[in-house]
Amino acid sequence: MVESMKRRHLLKSLGAGCIGMGIAPELLAKTTRGYFIGKTYSPDDGLKDYLHKIKNFNKPHQDDVQIENGLYATFESTVMRLRRLQKLVGHGNFNILSFTDGLSLARNYPDVGKFTKEERKFLEIVFYEDGQRYGFMGQKPLKEITDQVKKKDVIKVPYSGNFLYKERSVELFEEIKKELGDQVILTSGIRSVMKQFLLFLNKVYDSEGNLSLASRSLAPPGYSFHGNGDFDVGQKGYGKLNFTGTFTETDVYKRLAELGYLKLRYPQDNKLGVRYEPWHIKINLNV
Numbered sequence: 001m002v003e004s005m006k007r008r009h010l011l012k013s014l015g016a017g018c019i020g021m022g023i024a025p026e027l028l029a030k031t032t033r034g035y036f037i038g039k040t041y042s043p044d045d046g047l048k049d050y051l052h053k054i055k056n057f058n059k060p061h062q063d064d065v066q067i068e069n070g071l072y073a074t075f076e077s078t079v080m081r082l083r084r085l086q087k088l089v090g091h092g093n094f095n096i097l098s099f100t101d102g103l104s105l106a107r108n109y110p111d112v113g114k115f116t117k118e119e120r121k122f123l124e125i126v127f128y129e130d131g132q133r134y135g136f137m138g139q140k141p142l143k144e145i146t147d148q149v150k151k152k153d154v155i156k157v158p159y160s161g162n163f164l165y166k167e168r169s170v171e172l173f174e175e176i177k178k179e180l181g182d183q184v185i186l187t188s189g190i191r192s193v194m195k196q197f198l199l200f201l202n203k204v205y206d207s208e209g210n211l212s213l214a215s216r217s218l219a220p221p222g223y224s225f226h227g228n229g230d231f232d233v234g235q236k237g238y239g240k241l242n243f244t245g246t247f248t249e250t251d252v253y254k255r256l257a258e259l260g261y262l263k264l265r266y267p268q269d270n271k272l273g274v275r276y277e278p279w280h281i282k283i284n285l286n287v
């Protein structure tokens with residue numbers, strides 16, 4: 001298949017060997033070794049190299065860490081199952097679906113099908129692997145794969161398909177709306193562990209198994225502050241461009257900047273391994 005050839009070529013060109021590892025239970029304990037192929041990120045990597053990488057976040061780079069061939073089939077089937085699961089519960093509800101509820105729904109609905117033992121282990125590996133190994137330097141607000149969003153703590157924001165935490169986020173979003181009016185929209189609110197799995201692994205899938213590339217624009221599961229109250233805003237009618245650099249040309253961005261709302265989680269030239277995200281509003285200013 002063309003795709004797999006491309007992948008092999010990519011792995012080869014990146015100088016990554018094939019470990020061809022099957023998943024054994026004892027591997028889960030070896031958290032310090034790391035499961036994915038590639039060089040462990042080092043703070044000694046030159047600042048210039050680093051900034052170049054972040055600026056070109058959507059391109060593969062020489063030291064990027066990959067999902068190795070031995071895990072690829074499991075990775076692929078996991079992504080497909082997560083996509084079917086989202087289709088089953090709907091985009092809105094999937095935003096707050098927990099890992100545990102997701103597993104049990106999949107088991108009960110043949111259209112999705114039970115997550116296999118290998119797929120569950122793969123998800124655990126991804127969740128508990130240290131993101132620093134592939135270049136994500138941010139904190140990890142969600143510590144356990146089973147962390148849940150409690151329905152009583154959140155509200156669904158009308159017409160957005162997104163949820164916000166009552167205490168931490170709603171007030172700030174309402175305030176922003178009062179200042180900016182209807183032109184500002186909520187583009188992403190709370191994301192459960194399951195939701196972040198799908199977003200992150202979709203991105204890894206689109207980049208042919210490149211974990212580092214994916215993590216430059218999407219926090220790995222557990223590392224996203226969308227799990228903790230942060231949210232994204234955009235300009236009404238601006239579509240996917242709300243998640244690109246040109247968002248800074250919109251009225252919404254300009255007004256937010258003027259009014260001092262842009263205490264960004266990922267500012268320009270941040271050292272967290274993440275691209276500049278001017279649309280991402282930081283809620284908890286202490287972390």
Ligand SMILES: [Zn+2]
Nearest residue numbers: 188231232280
């Ligand atoms: Zn965000």
